[in-house]
Amino acid sequence: MTHYDNSFAGHFGKLLAAREAELRAALDTGNKKELADDQHGNGEVRDFKDLAERELHLDMAALEAAHIANELSQVLAARRRLKDGSFGQCVECGKPMDLLRLEAMPAAAFCVPCQAAGEQTTAAHPPSARI
Numbered sequence: 282m283t284h285y286d287n288s289f290a291g292h293f294g295k296l297l298a299a300r301e302a303e304l305r306a307a308l309d310t311g312n313k314k315e316l317a318d319d320q321h322g323n324g325e326v327r328d329f330k331d332l333a334e335r336e337l338h339l340d341m342a343a344l345e346a347a348h349i350a351n352e353l354s355q356v357l358a359a360r361r362r363l364k365d366g367s368f369g370q371c372v373e374c375g376k377p378m379d380l381l382r383l384e385a386m387p388a389a390a391f392c393v394p395c396q397a398a399g400e401q402t403t404a405a406h407p408p409s410a411r412i
C-alpha cells in the first residue's frame with residue numbers, strides 16, 4: 282500500500298482547487314435555478330398536489346444544496362490541511378492515508394478504519410430518528 286507524502290502536495294492541491302471550483306459553480310447554479318422556479322411558480326399553484334410536488338422539489342433542491350455545501354466545507358478543510366502540512370494524515374488517528382483513497386476522495390479526512398468507526402457510531406444514532 283502506498284501512502285501519501287508531501288511530494289504529492291502539488292497534485293492534490295490542483296485536485297482540491299478544481300473540486301472547489303466545481304462545487305461553487307454547482308451551488309451557484311442551484312441558487313439561480315431556485316430563483317427562476319420561484320418566479321415561474323408564483324400564483325400558479327392549482328391544487329394541493331401541485332403544492333406538495335413543489336414543496337418536494339424545493340426540499341430536494343435544499344437537500345442537494347446542503348450536500349454540496351457540506352462537501353465544499355470538507356474540500357476547504359483539506360486545502361487548509363495541505364497548507365499547514367497535515368494533509369494526508371488521518372484527522373482522527375494521525376496515521377498516513379492510503380494514496381489511492383486520497384486519489385478517489387482528495388477531501389477525505391479519515392483513514393478507512395476511522396471512517397468506518399465513525400459511520401458505525403452515526404448509524405447507531407441516526408439523525409433522522411426524530412421523524
Ligand SMILES: [Zn+2]
Pocket residue numbers: 371372373374375376391392393394395396
Ligand atoms: Zn485514522
